Amino acid sequence: AQSVTQLDSHVSVSEGTPVLLRCNYSSSYSPSLFWYVQHPNKGLQLLLKYTSAATLVKGINGFEAEFKKSETSFHLTKPSAHMSDAAEYFCVVSEYSSASKIIFGSGTRLSIRP
Amino acid sequence: EPEVTQTPSHQVTQMGQEVILRCVPISNHLYFYWYRQILGQKVEFLVSFYNNEISEKSEIFDDQFSVERPDGSNFTLKIRSTKLEDSAMYFCASRRGGSTDTQYFGPGTRLTVL
Numbered sequence: 001a002q003s004v005t006q007l008d009s010h011v012s013v014s015e016g017t018p019v020l021l022r023c024n025y026s027s028s029y030s031p032s033l034f035w036y037v038q039h040p041n042k043g044l045q046l047l048l049k050y051t052s053a054a055t056l057v058k059g060i061n062g063f064e065a066e067f068k069k070s071e072t073s074f075h076l077t078k079p080s081a082h083m084s085d086a087a088e089y090f091c092v093v094s095e096y097s098s099a100s101k102i103i104f105g106s107g108t109r110l111s112i113r114p
Numbered sequence: 115e116p117e118v119t120q121t122p123s124h125q126v127t128q129m130g131q132e133v134i135l136r137c138v139p140i141s142n143h144l145y146f147y148w149y150r151q152i153l154g155q156k157v158e159f160l161v162s163f164y165n166n167e168i169s170e171k172s173e174i175f176d177d178q179f180s181v182e183r184p185d186g187s188n189f190t191l192k193i194r195s196t197k198l199e200d201s202a203m204y205f206c207a208s209r210r211g212g213s214t215d216t217q218y219f220g221p222g223t224r225l226t227v228l
Contacts, residue, residue: 032213032214034216036219042221043205043219043220043221043222044157044205044219044222045219046216046218049216051214052214090156090157094213094214094217095213100145100162100209100213101147101159101162101170102159102217103159104149104156104157104158105156106156107156107157
């Protein structure tokens with residue numbers, strides 16, 4: 001069975017400083033991995049996805065993530081945080097099946113200090 | 115840009131009542147999903163639907179739940195007799211095809227059972 005573990009439930013950074021949101025996955029197959037963002041009272045928006053192409057994936061709003069098979073990690077980073085980045089971030093793995101349901105991590109709440 | 119839409123945005127109902135949550139997936143998508151997120155908890159898979167039938171369902175998706183694609187555009191989730199613990203945000207998602215394709219989420223319906 002596939003799963004994802006988000007190592008931090010809450011991360012707080014100052015505006016203009018780097019962001020690191022950590023995610024480890026477990027998968028028997030070569031996984032498809034995603035990061036979604038959820039702003040308060042909003043739906044889930046895709047930030048980026050990895051599907052066995054380049055290991056460094058660039059997403060929207062300056063976010064990127066690196067797939068590291070040896071570490072089973074898919075951490076999300078951004079060089080400089082902006083106030084508008086404050087949101088809940090979910091690391092997600094897609095099952096390798098016809099239904100291909102996706103499995104969510106528990107989420108990391110990102111707070112940005114002025 | 116095409117998007118998944120959901121109605122209503124907020125539904126309040128009395129325990130024991132039936133509710134129908136509606137979704138309009140992206141028009142050329144073939145796979146449809148319902149997820150739910152109880153307040154403060156992770157997003158959980160409920161059911162996947164393909165070729166007019168359920169392809170997979172979770173333990174949560176018991177006999178009180180049903181899904182339907184009545185007219186080729188709408189995708190509905192019915193809860194026959196709501197319970198207090200059904201209070202959650204319900205997200206619809208759709209995917210064009212292939213296990214590596216992105217699932218696109220609607221904005222969600224907040225269901226409150228009193």
